[in-house]
Amino acid sequence: MTDDDIEVVRDDEDRRYRLLLGGGEAGFAEFRLKPGQIVFFHTVIDPAFEGRGLGSRLARSVVEDAIARGERIVPRCPFIAAWLRKHPGYEDAIDWPASQAAVR
Numbered sequence: 001m002t003d004d005d006i007e008v009v010r011d012d013e014d015r016r017y018r019l020l021l022g023g024g025e026a027g028f029a030e031f032r033l034k035p036g037q038i039v040f041f042h043t044v045i046d047p048a049f050e051g052r053g054l055g056s057r058l059a060r061s062v063v064e065d066a067i068a069r070g071e072r073i074v075p076r077c078p079f080i081a082a083w084l085r086k087h088p089g090y091e092d093a094i095d096w097p098a099s100q101a102a103v104r
Contacts, residue, residue, distance in 0.1 A: 005021055005022050006019070006020070006021055006054070006057060007019075007020040008020070008057070008058060008061035008062065008065075010062075010065060012033075015030060015031055015032060015033070016028045016029060016030045016031065017029045017031070017058065017061065017062045017065070019045070019054060019057070019058045019061075021049060021054070025046075026045065026046050026048075026049040026054055027043070027044055027045035027046055027049065027054055027055065027058055028043070028044055028058075029042070029043040029044075029058055029059070029062050029077065029080065030042040030043070030077075031062075033071075034074075036070075036071065036072055037071060037072045037073075037074050037095060038066045038069075038071040038072070038073060038074065039074040039076055040062065040073065040074070040075055040076060040077040040080040041076045041077050042077055043055065043058065043059070043077050043079040043080055045058070055079060055083075056083060059079065059080055059083035059084075060083075060087070062080070063080070063083075063084065063090055063093075066093070067090070067093045072093055072094070072095045073090070073093055073094050073095065074094075074095045074096075074097060075094065075096070075097070076097055081096075
């Protein structure tokens, strides 16, 4: 697997970012849009592709794309929330849900 084999694309119609590996979908992150915000609520990596760092690759891509679009991130998805806690530098772009504020 090389970086050239991996692509993350935003699909606004289906409200998900798709992680493509060699052209096939290996995972996704579902979202909802609110004015000025993107709410991530579910992330999945196909079990056949687990353990390759693809979840982290997907998380970084969706976070950086949302920031580039001027959207504030609301991490309701446990995976995206955990990734953000492990990777400092994005704090100014996050609106933590009240239910997760204490575990930041």
